[in-house]
Amino acid sequence: MRAALVNLAYLVAAVLFILTFKGLSHPRTAARANRMGAFGMLLAIVAALTDQGIVDFKIILAGMLVGGGLGAVLALRVRMTAMPQMVALLNGFGGAASVLVGGAAFVELLTLGHDPPARVVVATAASGLIGGLTFFGSLVAWAQLEEFVFRGRPVLFPGQKLVNGALLAACVALAVWLVFQPEALAIYAVLVALGAVLGVLSVMSIGGADMPVVICLLNSYSGLAAAATGFVLDNTVLIISGSLVGAAGIILTRVMCKAMNRSLANVLFGGVGAEVVGQAGADAVYAGKVKAVSSEEIAMVLDGVQRVVIVPGYGMAVSQAQHAVRDLAQLLEQRGVEVRFGVHPVAGRMPGHMNVLLADADIPYDKVLEMDAVNPLFEQTDVAIIIGANDVVNPAARTDAHSPIAGMPILDVDRSKTVIVIKRSLSPGFAGIPNPLFALDNTLMFFSDGRNAVLEIIGAVKQAA
Amino acid sequence: MGSSILILTVFVLAMFVGFEVITKVPPTLHTPMTSGSNAISGITIVGAILAAGQQVSRLTVVLGFLAVTFAMINVVGGFLVTDRMLRMFKRK
Numbered sequence: 001m002r003a004a005l006v007n008l009a010y011l012v013a014a015v016l017f018i019l020t021f022k023g024l025s026h027p028r029t030a031a032r033a034n035r036m037g038a039f040g041m042l043l044a045i046v047a048a049l050t051d052q053g054i055v056d057f058k059i060i061l062a063g064m065l066v067g068g069g070l071g072a073v074l075a076l077r078v079r080m081t082a083m084p085q086m087v088a089l090l091n092g093f094g095g096a097a098s099v100l101v102g103g104a105a106f107v108e109l110l111t112l113g114h115d116p117p118a119r120v121v122v123a124t125a126a127s128g129l130i131g132g133l134t135f136f137g138s139l140v141a142w143a144q145l146e147e148f149v150f151r152g153r154p155v156l157f158p159g160q161k162l163v164n165g166a167l168l169a170a171c172v173a174l175a176v177w178l179v180f181q182p183e184a185l186a187i188y189a190v191l192v193a194l195g196a197v198l199g200v201l202s203v204m205s206i207g208g209a210d211m212p213v214v215i216c217l218l219n220s221y222s223g224l225a226a227a228a229t230g231f232v233l234d235n236t237v238l239i240i241s242g243s244l245v246g247a248a249g250i251i252l253t254r255v256m257c258k259a260m261n262r263s264l265a266n267v268l269f270g271g272v273g274a275e276v277v278g279q280a281g282a283d284a285v286y287a288g289k290v291k292a293v294s295s296e297e298i299a300m301v302l303d304g305v306q307r308v309v310i311v312p313g314y315g316m317a318v319s320q321a322q323h324a325v326r327d328l329a330q331l332l333e334q335r336g337v338e339v340r341f342g343v344h345p346v347a348g349r350m351p352g353h354m355n356v357l358l359a360d361a362d363i364p365y366d367k368v369l370e371m372d373a374v375n376p377l378f379e380q381t382d383v384a385i386i387i388g389a390n391d392v393v394n395p396a397a398r399t400d401a402h403s404p405i406a407g408m409p410i411l412d413v414d415r416s417k418t419v420i421v422i423k424r425s426l427s428p429g430f431a432g433i434p435n436p437l438f439a440l441d442n443t444l445m446f447f448s449d450g451r452n453a454v455l456e457i458i459g460a461v462k463q464a465a
Numbered sequence: 466m467g468s469s470i471l472i473l474t475v476f477v478l479a480m481f482v483g484f485e486v487i488t489k490v491p492p493t494l495h496t497p498m499t500s501g502s503n504a505i506s507g508i509t510i511v512g513a514i515l516a517a518g519q520q521v522s523r524l525t526v527v528l529g530f531l532a533v534t535f536a537m538i539n540v541v542g543g544f545l546v547t548d549r550m551l552r553m554f555k556r557k
Contacts, residue, residue, distance in 0.1 A: 054518030067537025075545035100532035247483025352495030
């Protein structure tokens, strides 16, 4: 009876999680959906706490207080611009929790003298491998995003693919060995350790602007690790929740890859961004064609225009410019200008990164348009203002078949009457290539830090009036 | 073997449900969806509670304590930060 009630509670929790994702289909219902998910989690936790096998609650309580406290501090203090780092950490912790739970269950079986069935051993090996890989891979991703290591650029060494492949093969071999000799706990430990090394090696060869893919992929792994742990424990709520998260990560990974016109294999092993085109290549594109302007000149350009599209990129996040951008948009709107925002799917360091920043600055979400919705508007746009975006507005993607970003769908800002690019210098974006947009006749460059630039433009527009 | 197939069925069907529901999430909400899914992957807390509470051996208690801690960071941190973001999305 008690077991049936617990399982019923788990079922209700699983349904609530599905409804959470369903509610996320619209900003209006999303906040309520998230609270529904939290309620489902509470229900599952209470159900788990009624288990009669629990002999002591002190350790559980201690873990919940420490973890809950840390989680709350992280969640309440993180800046919106640092959301990719936060998600990277949470991906990792999810992976870690799965390894630990799977490992503990496995040790328990062995300690109690049970002979674990092959299914449980395979699931334990899977949760150990994926979980270990996710935890350590996520830590590298986090460090890359914070630019603690490698300055955000990928690190490649000869034979990297071979080493990664060999590691993966070794892990599979160890898993098979474990099935035949489950009592050899050392095999399991080595398996998890190799998974960890694989996580570090495979993530460090991916950098900067490819981070959105890494984050999505690790998110998916953290879900799959939880599902594998569900197979170890024979627990359906773990399996359902884990596969939901796994599916979410896979879908986002696909969206990101498509938005860069690259295969997942190319992102994982291509090492794009490891090389930067030298000064000579840049001079050929820019020499004598780049027009640098002041904020006063920009104010004159903006005088009397009707339609403006603002395109934010990672640079807006770095310079925390979102509130200044909002002020500029409002100032222009007060003068009767129609202002829209255009967001490329891979702008920023994770999917939706720019949308969150714009929402943080109270910009209504119906003015923020996706690539497919905003691209037809550029033909009728008077001024496109690019703030800290580079590769996603590089027309070479359309014109140069040999470019590393050839075929990548871009925001067609070059089709607007005037393009204003706010950027600190002509330094290349993550793809490491020059951007012919900066040398176009209708492009004006404003060399400055994103936030300062926008503030100066606001001042100049006010003065001109 | 019957239970293995049953549990595999649940896994496969849940994946399909996931794909159906999640393809409808608009790009605007992709960041909160990711952090929300972090919170939901914290469901491993259920297994962590048992590992920490059953106290089979010292090793399982240590593993269980760490598991409860990590899972709880995800649960509390994930839902809270998602709520923070979603409350910002409004229409004027």
